[in-house]
Amino acid sequence: MLPAWNSRIRAYPPGKPVEEVERELGHSAVKLASNENPLGPSPKAVEAVQKSLEGISYYPDGQGYYLRQKLAEIHGLEMNQIILGAGSTDLIELAAKTLLEDGDGGITAESAFYIYRLAIEEMGGTLTQVPLREQTFDLPAIAHAVTPRTRIIYLANPNNPTGTMFTADEMDRFLAALSPRVLVVLDEAYCDYVGRSDYSHSVDYARRGLNVLVLRTFSKVYGLAGLRIGYGMGHAELIEALNRIRSPFNANSVAQTAALAALDDREHVAKSVESNAREMKFLTQELTLLGIHYTPSVGNFLLIDTGRDCEADFMRLLHEGVIVRPMKLYGFPTGLRVTVGARGQNEAFLEALRRIAAAPARVGK
Numbered sequence: 001m002l003p004a005w006n007s008r009i010r011a012y013p014p015g016k017p018v019e020e021v022e023r024e025l026g027h028s029a030v031k032l033a034s035n036e037n038p039l040g041p042s043p044k045a046v047e048a049v050q051k052s053l054e055g056i057s058y059y060p061d062g063q064g065y066y067l068r069q070k071l072a073e074i075h076g077l078e079m080n081q082i083i084l085g086a087g088s089t090d091l092i093e094l095a096a097k098t099l100l101e102d103g104d105g106g107i108t109a110e111s112a113f114y115i116y117r118l119a120i121e122e123m124g125g126t127l128t129q130v131p132l133r134e135q136t137f138d139l140p141a142i143a144h145a146v147t148p149r150t151r152i153i154y155l156a157n158p159n160n161p162t163g164t165m166f167t168a169d170e171m172d173r174f175l176a177a178l179s180p181r182v183l184v185v186l187d188e189a190y191c192d193y194v195g196r197s198d199y200s201h202s203v204d205y206a207r208r209g210l211n212v213l214v215l216r217t218f219s220k221v222y223g224l225a226g227l228r229i230g231y232g233m234g235h236a237e238l239i240e241a242l243n244r245i246r247s248p249f250n251a252n253s254v255a256q257t258a259a260l261a262a263l264d265d266r267e268h269v270a271k272s273v274e275s276n277a278r279e280m281k282f283l284t285q286e287l288t289l290l291g292i293h294y295t296p297s298v299g300n301f302l303l304i305d306t307g308r309d310c311e312a313d314f315m316r317l318l319h320e321g322v323i324v325r326p327m328k329l330y331g332f333p334t335g336l337r338v339t340v341g342a343r344g345q346n347e348a349f350l351e352a353l354r355r356i357a358a359a360p361a362r363v364g365k
């Protein structure tokens with residue numbers, strides 16, 4: 001017998017893999033659906049992966065010693081303030097698993113990364129979703145929604161799918177007024193792309209021992225999404241509590257090695273960020289020329305509004321060989337989220353968009 005909440009949950013719908021499009025439609029596609037790095041990983045990470053393959057008959061270092069040591073050094077934290085995950089998704093779920101008992105409260109925004117609500121619901125928690133304000137997390141409204149049963153709050157900065165951010169000052173004010181018994185999970189998956197000086201100083205919260213878990217990932221700017229590796233930073237007692245129930249070998253050996261090498265290649269990160277900035281400018285200029293509305297984004301993706309049913313547009317773009325993400329589930333029935341790709345990919349997307357705008361009758365199955 002399944003618990004009642006299980007059948008109420010809707011599984012996370014991921015970006016469509018290229019192989020699936022090939023299988024179903026018989027043609028290849030450009031994938032701009034999951035905010036991956038179009039430049040791929042650092043060549044140094046690839047080389048490290050190749051070397052590490054010799055050791056895959058052994059279990060990984062369950063403590064992730066060297067990677068945590070390096071991350072501690074980079075962020076000016078102690079090693080016991082860092083935890084590794086199989087992607088940050090793993091840690092989003094682990095936080096809810098650690099904190100929530102049946103009926104406890106979890107808060108996030110209405111239009112935020114779907115895994116937050118899933119993590120709360122999976123633990124039988126009471127989910128509160130606060131509407132965005134001007135497409136951004138509404139921190140005062142979230143503070144207002146806190147009840148004595150609230151245990152966890154998930155914030156994304158920048159937010160996915162809107163690409164908007166809140167400032168470090170806004171976050172400071174939010175934390176100052178919040179009960180320290182509530183854990184704030186601050187997900188900064190896209191932090192490397194943000195060029196603004198008023199953006200987050202989240203690692204300070206971990207240094208100061210505030211009840212905040214800062215999440216980062218190697219899936220975005222580091223181009224290692226397929227290896228599943230991310231990390232969390234927080235006060236030592238929090239990390240210890242998470243570690244008690246963490247799956248013992250959640251960060252695999254190949255991923256740990258790749259992440260270590262990727263951290264050393266600052267040039268690749270800089271190149272990736274520059275490419276994103278250049279291509280974001282190109283895409284937004286072209287969308288403006290096409291008269292398509294978009295939400296200005298500080299990340300590596302854009303939420304666009306075609307004014308038409310997003311599921312139908314998603315299918316039509318798929319037939320044109322471009323995979324994007326329909327945003328109905330996130331509260332945008334006419335919204336598509338598109339990753340900022342390399343120039344050729346962005347051109348392919350724009351060309352496909354022009355074609356479907358010119359032939360609105362063709363709706364694919």
Ligand SMILES: Cc1ncc(COP(=O)(O)O)c(C=O)c1O
Pocket residue numbers: 034035086087088089090113156159160187189216217218219225228229230
């Ligand atoms: C806001 C946000 N957090 C976390 C993730 C997941 O990252 P990971 O691959 O590290 O699990 C994503 C992926 O799209 C995301 O958009």
